[in-house]
Amino acid sequence: MGIVVQKFGGSSVADAQKIINIAKRIIETYDEGNKVVVVVSAQGDTTDALIEKAKEISSKPPKREMDMLLSTGEQISISLLAMAIAELGYKSVSLTGAQVGIKTSKEYSNARIETIEGGRLIRELDAGNIVIVAGFQGIDSEDNITTLGRGGSDTTAVALAVALDADRCEIFTDVDGIYTADPRIVEDATKLDDISYDEMIELASLGARVLHNRAVELAKKYNVNLVVRSSMNKNSGTIVRGLSDMEKMVVRGVAHDYDIGQISVIGVPDIPGMAFKLFKLLADEDINVDIILQSTSRDATRDISFTVAKSNLERSISIIEENLDLLGAKRVTNTDDIAKVSIVGAGMVGNPGVACMMFEALADVGVNIYMISTSEIKISCLIGPEDVERAIGAIHEKFKLGC
Numbered sequence: 001m002g003i004v005v006q007k008f009g010g011s012s013v014a015d016a017q018k019i020i021n022i023a024k025r026i027i028e029t030y031d032e033g034n035k036v037v038v039v040v041s042a043q044g045d046t047t048d049a050l051i052e053k054a055k056e057i058s059s060k061p062p063k064r065e066m067d068m069l070l071s072t073g074e075q076i077s078i079s080l081l082a083m084a085i086a087e088l089g090y091k092s093v094s095l096t097g098a099q100v101g102i103k104t105s106k107e108y109s110n111a112r113i114e115t116i117e118g119g120r121l122i123r124e125l126d127a128g129n130i131v132i133v134a135g136f137q138g139i140d141s142e143d144n145i146t147t148l149g150r151g152g153s154d155t156t157a158v159a160l161a162v163a164l165d166a167d168r169c170e171i172f173t174d175v176d177g178i179y180t181a182d183p184r185i186v187e188d189a190t191k192l193d194d195i196s197y198d199e200m201i202e203l204a205s206l207g208a209r210v211l212h213n214r215a216v217e218l219a220k221k222y223n224v225n226l227v228v229r230s231s232m233n234k235n236s237g238t239i240v241r242g243l244s245d246m247e248k249m250v251v252r253g254v255a256h257d258y259d260i261g262q263i264s265v266i267g268v269p270d271i272p273g274m275a276f277k278l279f280k281l282l283a284d285e286d287i288n289v290d291i292i293l294q295s296t297s298r299d300a301t302r303d304i305s306f307t308v309a310k311s312n313l314e315r316s317i318s319i320i321e322e323n324l325d326l327l328g329a330k331r332v333t334n335t336d337d338i339a340k341v342s343i344v345g346a347g348m349v350g351n352p353g354v355a356c357m358m359f360e361a362l363a364d365v366g367v368n369i370y371m372i373s374t375s376e377i378k379i380s381c382l383i384g385p386e387d388v389e390r391a392i393g394a395i396h397e398k399f400k401l402g403c
């Protein structure tokens, strides 16, 4: 008897009828003779609503208490879904991350899964239960509740699939699969039949929130059979796998991200070791830095600009301001009035002119570019947030990605 892990996102469990619908769908998989583990997210916008509740009390809530609060959203979903399955006459048990033994690192709001004990899960499955697990949460070595970062339920699902050596991991969501761009923004976006792990890691990291990037990294590492499909219909969805049949396609997708803040450190002495000093300060605080640009030398100094997630902007600025003397820099400026558009494709390597086509698409619609970054399989441009929809539409068309 094989094990199947199914994950249902917030929109798929948003109300009672949706929960009853997915309960029926889960039972179908069980009746096909599978052991079924289900991961669910918080209902609808519950996580955002919880964040708002915290803001009513404190502008800087303790991180531990924030994770304690946010983990409750998923607990509502697991219990309701287990009730719906019981109502249909099947055995089901809901379990929190802690009850499953999902052990994580200690970084509140961005913890990493380290181990999954699995014993309880196996016992419940062997007893004939459909097991419903709360996504997005775990516990650290001191039994504090941790959360895995926004969108982290996908990672819970893939990690459980790895721990249980599942036959497949199905991510059910509110669109039919992975598209060449966010189908809610680009009307003629095309659904991809398959995509490589590497391309999907890039797309997810660059803002395509349909999958959590860590989920895809984990799937790649353990070669998990991963499928993204709709919870509302039975269409085939998109397979994420090692090698994609369409690898020849130069550009597979366009991603966008509004969650960006830009910082510029002005007047950094033009001597060895300064970039190291600056980025060590941020690394020591677990702040992830994205696009980095250093200006040419002028008056024996340079400016260093880079981007961070919006949530890290304030903290990054205060760390740098506190250390301006150590860095010998003149001042620091910042903006959160910025966004990022990116193209991703494994076929970009050895295909000259791809960057030029992207810049031409942006020029055609009068979009100004602030910063550019490239790697073997992606090109990103920082632009104004008001230009994002126009930019992705133009890029999508330039690379003929539409259906």
Ligand code: ADP
Pocket: 008, 009, 010, 011, 012, 041, 151, 172, 173, 174, 175, 177, 178, 179, 180, 181, 182, 183, 184, 207, 208, 209, 210, 211, 253
């Ligand atoms: P869930 O609650 O099921 O986890 P999410 O909202 O996290 O759902 O992710 C699904 C959403 O991701 C879609 O509704 C879509 O707007 C967005 N999205 C962004 N980029 C893409 C893409 N390339 N393909 C499909 N969906 C995308």
Ligand code: ASP
Pocket: 009, 010, 041, 042, 047, 048, 073, 135, 136, 149, 150, 151, 152, 153, 154
């Ligand atoms: N509920 C969490 C969030 O909204 C986790 C998830 O949905 O995957 O980010």
Ligand code: MG
Pocket: 009, 151, 154, 209, 210, 211, 212
């Ligand atoms: Mg999600």
